[in-house]
Amino acid sequence: MDIQRYYQQRQEQAEKAPKYRELCTQCIQPVFSCYCKHIQKFDSNIQFVVLIHPIEVRRRIATGRMAHLCLENSHLIMGQDYSREVTVNRLLQDPDNHCVILYPGKQSKNLSPMSEAERSSLFPQNKKLTVFVIDGTWATARRTIRQSQNLNKLPRICFSPERPSSFRVRKQPNAACYSTIEAIHQSIELIGTSQGFNVSSRGHDKLLHVFDKMVELQLEFIRISESKPNALRYRRRGPRSA
Template sequence: MCLIQHLNESSHAKGTARIAQLSLKNLRTIQLGDREPFTPPENDSDFWCNPVLIYPNSENRDIAELVGTSPRPLVVLDGTWRKSKAMLLSSPYLQSLPKYSFETERPSRYRIRKASSPDFLSTLESIVAILETLEGTGNDYAQMLEVMDWMVTTQLGFINSTNP
């Protein structure tokens, strides 16, 4: 899996991608600035053979269709909704990838930033949902969500103590 992260997210104390980066040994991270079009690194052509973009859209194919097929590199965008959309629109390469999305019954546990819709998830929650869909729930990806819960509770404690 490759996480294409907006540059502003990389140093964000409340970002959930860092938990995924520390937890998943095969997660690659590439950072992009504003309006910087993404192109795959030339020295990593094996990974970039036949990737798919996981991006929410009702017209995208369901990621469950990939279960039982040959593994394909997964690309996930990390940024605010506005920034992730801008990253997609500024990159003809990303736009050309087959796009998949997923449905989840789980509401977001990430209560720090306001989501545009109740079914929008944090980057980490999305990664966990993707991996559980493709690999099943026996891999204990939920532990990453427990770390996120601790981070959210801690951050909200700081916020509430400075804004009584």
């Protein structure tokens, strides 16, 4: 085979190869669905630590990452068992931090029915409130709590959802199950004032702004997909009959 024919075949193979979508390096979305232009950073005066499960990392619509991109002084740490995770243990052992975990259950203090004074009394005023949030499915969140001995010992807080989740592009166990970014927003709503954040400024609504833009864009993609002939749809309905 001569060299010209060799390069010609290489070119033909390259043209036939699958074309992978270019991803935004920040939000890990395909460039055409990047939501970074809607991100508005702000400081909630609370240090949020988003513990993202490896499964969520592979899902590009991961609202924990979205929240991290909006929140100044936040952390995004991937894992499942955080018992020996260096950054997590450093934050836990820092005497200037008061660490809690946002996790529902019988052991959790429900912030919703409390008065402002009662919420303030939960957290020492001379320390930085550090809230750990698990970003994953309910099953993986339970596994993380069970395996991570350092997180298992933390005081737990939760809230009662005020309205159904707006995460209409992913299936939730029920309408009261909030996405990670919605849960962080509601937490700031309830305890932001106790940490010196001006809740009435609605600065934390920047979380919902980018979240809503992402949901609207994904719903538009679904509408476009549903309007196409079956042969042109990206998703297959199921195996073809023999």
